[in-house]
Amino acid sequence: MTDRTASVNNSRSDGLPNLCSVYALLLLVIVAELLALLLVLADGGLAGFSWSQLGLVSFLLQWIVLGSAAVLCRLRPLLARVSPVLSGLCSYAVVLACTAVFSVAGQWLLQGLGGRFIDWWQVATHVLIAAILAGILLRYLYLQQRLYRQQQAELRARIQALQARIEPHFLFNSMNSIASLIAIEPALAERQVEDLSDLLRASLAEPALIPAKRELALCLSYVHIEQARLGDRLALTWQVDELPAVAVLPNLLLQPLLENAINHGVEPSPAGGWVTVKVGADTSALTIMISNSLPEAGQSARRPGNRMALANIEHRLRAHFGDHAELRLERGDESFAVSIRIALKACTEAMQRQHHG
Numbered sequence: 131m132t133d134r135t136a137s138v139n140n141s142r143s144d145g146l147p148n149l150c151s152v153y154a155l156l157l158l159v160i161v162a163e164l165l166a167l168l169l170v171l172a173d174g175g176l177a178g179f180s181w182s183q184l185g186l187v188s189f190l191l192q193w194i195v196l197g198s199a200a201v202l203c204r205l206r207p208l209l210a211r212v213s214p215v216l217s218g219l220c221s222y223a224v225v226l227a228c229t230a231v232f233s234v235a236g237q238w239l240l241q242g243l244g245g246r247f248i249d250w251w252q253v254a255t256h257v258l259i260a261a262i263l264a265g266i267l268l269r270y271l272y273l274q275q276r277l278y279r280q281q282q283a284e285l286r287a288r289i290q291a292l293q294a295r296i297e298p299h300f301l302f303n304s305m306n307s308i309a310s311l312i313a314i315e316p317a318l319a320e321r322q323v324e325d326l327s328d329l330l331r332a333s334l335a336e337p338a339l340i341p342a343k344r345e346l347a348l349c350l351s352y353v354h355i356e357q358a359r360l361g362d363r364l365a366l367t368w369q370v371d372e373l374p375a376v377a378v379l380p381n382l383l384l385q386p387l388l389e390n391a392i393n394h395g396v397e398p399s400p401a402g403g404w405v406t407v408k409v410g411a412d413t414s415a416l417t418i419m420i421s422n423s424l425p426e427a428g429q430s431a432r433r434p435g436n437r438m439a440l441a442n443i444e445h446r447l448r449a450h451f452g453d454h455a456e457l458r459l460e461r462g463d464e465s466f467a468v469s470i471r472i473a474l475k476a477c478t479e480a481m482q483r484q485h486h487g
Contacts, residue, residue, distance in 0.1 A: 146221060146268070147275045150203040155196070162195040163188055165263070190236050194260065198228040214272065221268055222261075229260035282483070301330065304352065307359045315358070322355050339450065339484050342377040342416060346370055346409060349384045353405075356392050363402025364392065371410040378477045379416075380446045386439035387420045387468050395422030395466060415474060421467035440468075451476040 147154060166188040174180065201224050202209075209217040233256040237248055304326055311319035329351045350368065357364050388405065396403035403423035410417050440459070447455040447470070454476030458469040 146202065146206070146209070146217070146271050147278070148203075148206070149199045150206070155199060158195050158199055159192065161267075162191040166191045186236075190232060190256075193232045193236075194225075194229050197232060198225045201228065218268060218272060222264060225264040225268070226257055226260055229257050233257070304355055307355050310359050318358055322358055325351060326355060337484060338381060339378045339480055340381050341375070342373050342379050342409070345379040345381065345384060346407075348382065349388055349407075352385050353388060353392075356388075360392070360396065360402065363399075364396050365402065365404040367404065367406040369406070369408045373409065373411050373416070374474065376474050376478050376481070377411055377416045377472075378481055379472075380450055383443055383446060384418065384420065386443065390439055391420055391422035391466070395424055399423075399425040411474070413474075416470075416472045416477065418470040419467055421465055424462075424464055424466055443470075447472070450480045 149155070149158070166184060169187055170179065170184045174183070202221055205220070205224070209220060212220075230253055233253045234248055237252070241247070308319055308322050308326065311322060329348060353366060353368075357366065388407075391405045396405060403425065405420070405422045408417075408419045408421075440457075444457050447457060451472055454473040456469075456471045458471075460467040460469070
């Protein structure tokens with residue numbers, strides 16, 4: 131029932147784009163001005179070009195375009211509830227009505243606010259031109275909006291698929307960590323089970339993007355579970371600066387990195403190792419670095435890590451933030467580091483898409 135309802139709602143939302151936005155209005159103004167120039171040139175050519183005629187045509191077209199946009203902007207909530215066909219017909223009728231009204235009003239103003247003679251043939255000509263151009267433009271806007279919706283749906287499906295790959299690994303490896311504590315510290319294991327239950331309950335209820343502070347809190351809970359199992363063998367350095375509210379991360383993005391750092395850097399070594407987490411932000415970007423020590427030669431991981439972690443993380447970053455996110459790997463003789471940098475502007479845009487998605 132829910133899936134069917136969602137499908138119906140999506141099909142009814144594939145109408146026109148948001149004509150209330152500044153970008154859309156600017157684009158409409160530019161298109162109207164170019165159209166005015168085209169009509170004037172088609173009428174008299176370069177030899178008979180008249181700036182006064184261009185001014186009159188531009189004035190009329192801008193009123194028609196902006197007036198139609200204003201009406202459609204107010205009607206957008208109502209048009210979103212009907213089918214795309216009915217929405218398109220209503221939008222088409224609005225443009226033609228605005229063309230007729232402003233064409234009549236323009237003649238009335240040019241006759242000195244008192245003229246009674248209206249050239250209805252000229253009005254009909256304007257409406258016919260508007261009918262042809264509006265039909266083409268509205269069809270183009272509809273296809274563009276439909277393509278945008280399709281791309282957003284594919285993006286959400288891709289993100290959900292990547293998220294589904296990570297969460298089972300997180301649960302499986304965390305339960306392994308707790309299982310190793312049962313025979314040694316049963317009371318501690320019980321507390322860790324409770325902590326993990328709280329952690330999973332919170333993570334499963336989170337949206338795709340969450341505040342960076344929340345993501346770090348979830349990861350710290352995971353590290354505490356591993357610290358209880360490894361004891362002094364795991365030396366953790368946690369350096370997190372004050373982060374801006376706009377800094378967001380995909381849910382459970384960093385946990386696989388910590389998992390790999392512990393499994394491949396700390397656990398194989400009898401003496402243990404260290405993991406360092408540094409998170410900060412400047413005025414333009416959020417930066418994260420997770421580094422760990424490497425075991426000596428001949429010491430390999432005792433259990434497999436999340437091999438798809440790095441690829442999934444890179445895909446999720448690209449899906450949410452595009453080219454505004456960067457993932458870097460640095461391997462030295464004794465350490466391995468993963469650095470992530472995300473532009474705060476991209477964080478803001480991603481959250482806006484999530485809220486409007």
